[in-house]
Every structure is written in structure tokens, then in C-alpha cells.
Amino acid sequence: MSHLPEHRTGNLITRINRIEGQIGGIKKMILEEKPYDEIIIQLNSTRSAMQKISQIMLEAQADNSLMNVSEGSSLEDEMKKLQKVIKQYNKMN
Known part of the structure; x- marks a missing residue:
């Protein structure tokens, strides 16, 4: 995962836990028939x-992807990974 703090697994799990609470x-x-x-x-x-x-x-x-390319990974492979993630991101928005 990335080196940025908000990208760390623990921070993502905290966000997901909050969402689970919101869903609950x-x-x-809904059960209490609150206003729509x-x-x-x-x-x-x-x-x-x-x-x-x-x-x-x-x-x-x-x-x-940028870190991997700077460490010698294939630019083409990393671009494919990034394009796949962008495609999925666009489906959500």
C-alpha cells in the first residue's frame, strides 16, 4: 500500500467501521419508521x-504505481493496473 497515512490499512478499516455503524x-x-x-x-x-x-x-x-516504476517495475504493467482501478472508480461515481 501507499506510504501516505490515509492510505494505510488501519485508517481504511476505521473508515469502513464507521460506515458499518452508519448502515446499522x-x-x-427504518425499523423505527423515521421520516424518509x-x-x-x-x-x-x-x-x-x-x-x-x-x-x-x-x-x-x-x-x-509511481513508486513501483521508480523502483524498476514495468511502466506498461503499472499503467494497466492504474487504468483498471480508474475504470472501477468511475463505475462508482
């Missing part, structure tokens, strides 16, 4: 958090 909260809101607008606010918040993780993963791949 949304489930509870309040539920949608929480859904949007969760979606935004997921998009942020996706962005971090894209940045980490770019960073990792």
Missing part, C-alpha cells in the same frame, strides 16, 4: 463515505 443506524431508523428525509440524509452521508474510500484507493494505486 440507517437500519434502525432523515433516512435519505444518512444514506447520502454513507454514500459519500464510500466514495471517499474509493478515492483514497485510487490515490493509493496511483502512488503505488
